[in-house]
Amino acid sequence: MRKRMSFILSCFLLLQALTGCSTSETGVTNKPNDQASQPTKPTGKEMVLNWNADGGEPPTADPGLASDGTSFDVITACFEGLTRYGPDGKIANAIADSYTVSEDLTTYTFKLKTNALWSNGDSVTAHDFEFAWKRNLDPKTASEYAYMLYFIKGAEEFNTGKGSHEDVGVKALDDFTLEVKLNSPAPFFYELTAFPTLFPLHKKTLDAHPNWAASPDNYVGNGPFKMELWEHKNKMVLVKNEKYHDKDAVKLDKIVWSMITDTNTAQALFDSGELDWGGHPSYVLPVDVIPALQDEGKIVMAPYPNTVAVTFNTTVPPFTNKKIRQAFSYSIQRQPLVDGIVQTGVPAAFAWVPPSMQLSGNDYFQEDVNKAKQLLAEGLKELGLSTMPEVTFTYGSGDDRQKKLAEALQDQWKRSLGVDVKISGLEEKVFLQNKRSKNYQFAYRNWGADFNDPINFLEIFKDKTVGTNDAAWENDRYRELIVQSYLEKNPAKRNAIMREAETILMEEMPIAPVYYGARPYIKNDKVKGFLINPFGGRDFKYTTIEQ
Numbered sequence: 001m002r003k004r005m006s007f008i009l010s011c012f013l014l015l016q017a018l019t020g021c022s023t024s025e026t027g028v029t030n031k032p033n034d035q036a037s038q039p040t041k042p043t044g045k046e047m048v049l050n051w052n053a054d055g056g057e058p059p060t061a062d063p064g065l066a067s068d069g070t071s072f073d074v075i076t077a078c079f080e081g082l083t084r085y086g087p088d089g090k091i092a093n094a095i096a097d098s099y100t101v102s103e104d105l106t107t108y109t110f111k112l113k114t115n116a117l118w119s120n121g122d123s124v125t126a127h128d129f130e131f132a133w134k135r136n137l138d139p140k141t142a143s144e145y146a147y148m149l150y151f152i153k154g155a156e157e158f159n160t161g162k163g164s165h166e167d168v169g170v171k172a173l174d175d176f177t178l179e180v181k182l183n184s185p186a187p188f189f190y191e192l193t194a195f196p197t198l199f200p201l202h203k204k205t206l207d208a209h210p211n212w213a214a215s216p217d218n219y220v221g222n223g224p225f226k227m228e229l230w231e232h233k234n235k236m237v238l239v240k241n242e243k244y245h246d247k248d249a250v251k252l253d254k255i256v257w258s259m260i261t262d263t264n265t266a267q268a269l270f271d272s273g274e275l276d277w278g279g280h281p282s283y284v285l286p287v288d289v290i291p292a293l294q295d296e297g298k299i300v301m302a303p304y305p306n307t308v309a310v311t312f313n314t315t316v317p318p319f320t321n322k323k324i325r326q327a328f329s330y331s332i333q334r335q336p337l338v339d340g341i342v343q344t345g346v347p348a349a350f351a352w353v354p355p356s357m358q359l360s361g362n363d364y365f366q367e368d369v370n371k372a373k374q375l376l377a378e379g380l381k382e383l384g385l386s387t388m389p390e391v392t393f394t395y396g397s398g399d400d401r402q403k404k405l406a407e408a409l410q411d412q413w414k415r416s417l418g419v420d421v422k423i424s425g426l427e428e429k430v431f432l433q434n435k436r437s438k439n440y441q442f443a444y445r446n447w448g449a450d451f452n453d454p455i456n457f458l459e460i461f462k463d464k465t466v467g468t469n470d471a472a473w474e475n476d477r478y479r480e481l482i483v484q485s486y487l488e489k490n491p492a493k494r495n496a497i498m499r500e501a502e503t504i505l506m507e508e509m510p511i512a513p514v515y516y517g518a519r520p521y522i523k524n525d526k527v528k529g530f531l532i533n534p535f536g537g538r539d540f541k542y543t544t545i546e547q
Contacts, residue, residue: 144467261398279521306448323379329512349513397425
């Protein structure tokens, strides 16, 4: 969720985000300034952050299997990749001590810190990264985010069963040197190494305990915190990891992680002081409290380019028909939804990629009820139907905003199309599982950027087998364009290719954008240093609580 950067400027900015930058004949060398000022920890009692998990129970704590924000938050607290966002919100070396990039920008060589340890005391090595990335690409792992590694040579071929792990372009040259070969220059790759799918894994633990990530007993990480307790669907406790290489920067002793799914209950706990953070990403602010909080000037909007949409299961009639998908999209009156439910002034969405990425003019289609009615009639005729069959729109029941949006859409579709839509709220974990298994008709969808490039919004529709492609939609020309964008080095031409792809996406309408990013939270003066990075990730490493 970000602004689009040109190819050369992207490389420059990514490098300038770090300190101690120098050049060499082999490319670019970067080494961080480890002397950045850190917050001081107040003396006195134990420093504890009382938190709530947005979405309730994390579906997983495995970096290779996670695909939701709640899981990513736990994993980011307990693990660390080659890079990490610093307290200034800029990407910086983490387990990587330095790196070089070849002149053609396709080979990265990372030198790892030699003092980084796993929570069990073992050294973190380049072999741990090679193992993790290849394990996550292995088709048997069934990682939804495996495609995040497709920029690496041989990665897509291995993941799709057309190649072997030996051909994947990641290799530990020695214990502390990792070489990565890319298919083509990817200006966002350095930034991508901060994403959980690219975190290292402790091979001995995974080999000995296949269910290692389900409880603290065998949960071995390398991050600022470690898991002490996991009472499923109730509570999780993370404590400071004393073996973490940068432990002096970590001031929190403990994070007590509740799993409250009712937003009104969470808000009441925040109001009473039992939770230390209100709103995103701890929970979704109840719609009814937003106006008063805005009047009091307490709401802050987190920077996070994302798109809220309706996703259609294109394998299930009637949404196998493009005209019916278009009808449901064109009949949505978006501004009343923004004004009545979101209430934070975000733009209505007429494109999939957020405007902050500057890929399009947010104008691929228009709302048109009359045209929607006509398309619905034509689509039903093409399917051999005289009336609209029963359809159910599903959403996550733990989110007050999702429920109100579902109810409003239900009302709009009844008034504009004359269609009776059932709505069904499901527990978040079940809701996500149903979408992944395509056990739904159409549903709420919220997608936010994982790294700074529009391709992150577009490539999820490249193949219907991609785990994050809830719509199970694919198109031959669209796929060709995505592949072309991977290989095109000229930024203007690359953007033109991606715009053509998005044009196809918005014509075929497997997903109907509704509005763009709305991530409000409440100012809390006693919580300092909690990081919400520009692309939506969250980090507790530098957080402190005023006593």
